[in-house]
Amino acid sequence: MPATPELADRLKQFVSSGAGSAPGIHDAFIEGCLSEAIALVDRHTGTTYATGVEPSTPVRVSPVPVEVLERAYIEVGADLFYRKSAPQGVSQFTAVDGSAIRLRRDPLDAVRPMLAPYLPGGFA
Numbered sequence: 212m213p214a215t216p217e218l219a220d221r222l223k224q225f226v227s228s229g230a231g232s233a234p235g236i237h238d239a240f241i242e243g244c245l246s247e248a249i250a251l252v253d254r255h256t257g258t259t260y261a262t263g264v265e266p267s268t269p270v271r272v273s274p275v276p277v278e279v280l281e282r283a284y285i286e287v288g289a290d291l292f293y294r295k296s297a298p299q300g301v302s303q304f305t306a307v308d309g310s311a312i313r314l315r316r317d318p319l320d321a322v323r324p325m326l327a328p329y330l331p332g333g334f335a
Contacts, residue, residue: 214242214245214246214249218245218281219238219241219242219245221281221285222244222284222285222288223241225285225289226241226293240292240295241288241292244289244292245288247291248286248287248318251318252280252283252284252287252319252322252326253273255323255326255330256273256274256275256280256283256326256329256330257330258271258272258273258275258280259272259273260272274329274331275326275329275330276329279325279329282322282325283325283326286321286322286325287318287321287322290318290321291318294318
């Protein structure tokens with residue numbers, strides 16, 4: 212499913228600390244991060260899209276409630292967005308000691324606990 216303008220706006224506000232528009236945030240990059248986030252989260256949750264009453268409007272089929280799913284899209288999209296400023300997973304903030312901070316490698320790490328109650332267990 213393509214990123215909707217509403218979700219792209221929510222992601223833009225999330226990564227700009229609610230300022231609405233932050234310098235350096237380009238709509239195409241935000242939409243790309245969101246599209247990738249949707250693909251990753253949908254694959255993890257088994258979310259699919261069926262043809263609705265009108266063929267141009269897909270219907271989301273997911274075990275996860277829409278509100279939780281959209282929040283996961285935003286969280287993963289933000290993680291993908293911030294990777295731009297952390298090459299090789301290392302980000303340097305203005306710390307007194309100058310230490311680097313390693314960011315997560317898996318963008319789904321932050322949302323797995325949020326999605327877990329809605330997904331089947333991995334037991335055999």
